Amino acid sequence: xxxxxxxxxxxxxxxxxxxxxxxxxxxxxxxxxxxxxxxxxxxxxxxxxxxxxxxxxxxxxxxxxxxxxxxxxxxxxxxxxxxxxxxxxxxxxxxxxxxxxxxxxxxxxxxxxxxxxxxxxxxxxxxxxxxxxxxxxxxxxxxxxxxxxxxxxxxxxxxxxxxxxxxxxxxxxxxxxxxxxxxxxxxxxxxxxxxxxxxxxxxxxxxxxxxxxxxxxxxxxxxxxxxxxxxxxxxxxxxxxxxxxxxxxxxxxxxxxxxx
Numbered sequence: 001x002x003x004x005x006x007x008x009x010x011x012x013x014x015x016x017x018x019x020x021x022x023x024x025x026x027x028x029x030x031x032x033x034x035x036x037x038x039x040x041x042x043x044x045x046x047x048x049x050x051x052x053x054x055x056x057x058x059x060x061x062x063x064x065x066x067x068x069x070x071x072x073x074x075x076x077x078x079x080x081x082x083x084x085x086x087x088x089x090x091x092x093x094x095x096x097x098x099x100x101x102x103x104x105x106x107x108x109x110x111x112x113x114x115x116x117x118x119x120x121x122x123x124x125x126x127x128x129x130x131x132x133x134x135x136x137x138x139x140x141x142x143x144x145x146x147x148x149x150x151x152x153x154x155x156x157x158x159x160x161x162x163x164x165x166x167x168x169x170x171x172x173x174x175x176x177x178x179x180x181x182x183x184x185x186x187x188x189x190x191x192x193x194x195x196x197x198x199x200x201x202x203x204x205x206x207x208x209x210x211x212x213x214x215x216x217x218x219x220x221x222x223x224x225x226x227x228x229x230x231x232x233x234x235x236x237x238x239x240x241x242x243x244x245x246x247x248x249x250x251x252x253x254x255x256x257x258x259x260x
Contacts, residue, residue, distance in 0.1 A: 007021055031093030032075065032105045033109055037106075038050055062081070074102065093105070100182070107179050111177055111242065121161045130161075161175065176200070176208050185217075190224050193228060208225060208237075209242050210242065213245075
């Protein structure tokens with residue numbers, strides 16, 4: 001988990017502390033954001049505050065506004081300088097994404113905002129270190145070295161992983177999120193569960209959180225999950241759904257354009 005604090009460095013660009021903290025979240029978990037997400041983070045309903053932040057960041061070239069409908073925008077944090085300050089200069093989040101992945105990124109940011117204050121593993125390295133430091137996880141399930149032979153790539157994927165306190169036992173509980181960006185079936189979820197199953201099976205307390213903007217697949221996802229993890233009194237692995245109560249206007253982005 002991160003010990004270096006990039007917020008003071010981001011403030012040198014003229015951002016307030018809250019603006020800098022929000023940029024850290026975006027650059028760590030999504031790369032994309034909506035105006036409402038910034039306002040939710042700062043806990044204000046101040047259009048002028050949001051406008052000042054967005055104007056400042058676009059003017060100095062840190063983000064690009066993507067118009068997807070008249071007067072409505074999605075914002076993409078693209079600046080290599082900002083990602084360098086975040087110690088993520090080569091992050092794929094600064095690359096342009098397709099409509100489905102943009103929606104997934106926005107949903108991930110909403111999930112993190114919904115759990116603000118929870119301790120998230122915020123990089124491939126922190127996920128790798130978590131697996132390596134867990135004595136119950138065998139070495140053959142640990143992440144393998146990346147193509148450069150140096151920094152390991154986490155096989156746990158890009159979805160958020162949180163460490164929090166179990167509500168009953170008070171022991172550490174690891175929450176693995178899976179984001180459903182509008183899937184018609186749960187086949188992708190089934191493949192993901194099988195990929196992380198070795199880690200889940202060897203952790204003391206763990207849960208899978210099925211994150212979606214509607215509950216259509218919740219029941220099927222639980223059924224698929226129970227094939228690998230049948231309910232047992234001594235089983236500490238669970239699944240729950242997390243509903244995001246927001247609209248994601250991505251499908252109209254067929255006609256999107258960047259506003260520099």
